[in-house]
Amino acid sequence: xxxxxxxxxLLPVSNDPAEHWQRVQxxxxxxxxxxxxxxxxxxxxxxxxxxxxxxxxxxxxSLNYPEFDLCGPLGERGTYDVVICEQVIEHVVDPCTAVxxxxxxxxxxxHVVLSTPFLVRVHELPxxxxxxxxxxxxxxxxxxxxxxxxxxxxxHSWGNRKCVVGNFDRxxxxxxxxxxxxxxxxxxxxxAFARTPQSRSSTSP
Numbered sequence: 001x002x003x004x005x006x007x008x009x010l011l012p013v014s015n016d017p018a019e020h021w022q023r024v025q026x027x028x029x030x031x032x033x034x035x036x037x038x039x040x041x042x043x044x045x046x047x048x049x050x051x052x053x054x055x056x057x058x059x060x061x062s063l064n065y066p067e068f069d070l071c072g073p074l075g076e077r078g079t080y081d082v083v084i085c086e087q088v089i090e091h092v093v094d095p096c097t098a099v100x101x102x103x104x105x106x107x108x109x110x111h112v113v114l115s116t117p118f119l120v121r122v123h124e125l126p127x128x129x130x131x132x133x134x135x136x137x138x139x140x141x142x143x144x145x146x147x148x149x150x151x152x153x154x155x156h157s158w159g160n161r162k163c164v165v166g167n168f169d170r171x172x173x174x175x176x177x178x179x180x181x182x183x184x185x186x187x188x189x190x191x192a193f194a195r196t197p198q199s200r201s202s203t204s205p
Contacts, residue, residue: 017051017087018051019173021166021174021175022188023189024174026191029156030115037111039055040056040058041058042081043080044057044082044083044084045083045084045105046084047063047083047085047086047088047102048062048068048085049062049084052084065130070098070101071097074104077104080106081110081111082112083113087115091131091133095144096147099114099150102148107196109198111194111196112145112196115190115192116189117188118135151197152193152194153194153195154193155192157189158188158189159183160181160182160183161186163178163179
């Protein structure tokens with residue numbers, strides 16, 4: 001019992017993904033990237049989320065499942081300067097089609113931000129019909145994006161064994177005693193920044 005109390009104190013559960021230990025470095029990296037794009041000059045779409053809705057975009061929309069299916073036919077193409085897809089790609093049935101649709105949602109030269117967990121437990125959302133299908137290493141995520149015709153600017157990862165263990169049965173919020181040291185062979189999060197080609201002639205079906 002004493003161990004459980006200590007563990008609860010050391011790894012406090014957080015229901016806010018923005019506070020999760022596993023996402024601290026991911027969030028900092030994505031925020032810095034998006035800030036450098038000059039949000040007031042950009043139209044943005046976020047897939048199945050609204051974490052970036054508060055940024056000063058020129059325009060913003062959240063495209064949520066099941067009304068919007070990332071693996072389904074697109075009703076619009078080339079619409080957005082920035083498309084953000086965080087913690088979604090592991091839940092889609094066809095990641096190749098999903099990433100091709102991310103590309104096609106972007107205007108020529110637009111930006112795609114994609115993140116996904118790696119060394120975390122299986123997590124599913126039955127109430128939304130969302131299963132957990134995939135994991136991608138940094139090399140795998142880069143290959144997925146490149147095969148969709150995207151120009152990968154950079155791929156990143158973060159994790160360490162303490163965070164891996166800390167996420168075994170809970171999503172702990174970050175506290176000052178949690179290390180942010182990175183162990184590249186133990187990634188908890190993997191993310192990438194990519195661009196669509198200036199011309200669509202080489203990538204469009």
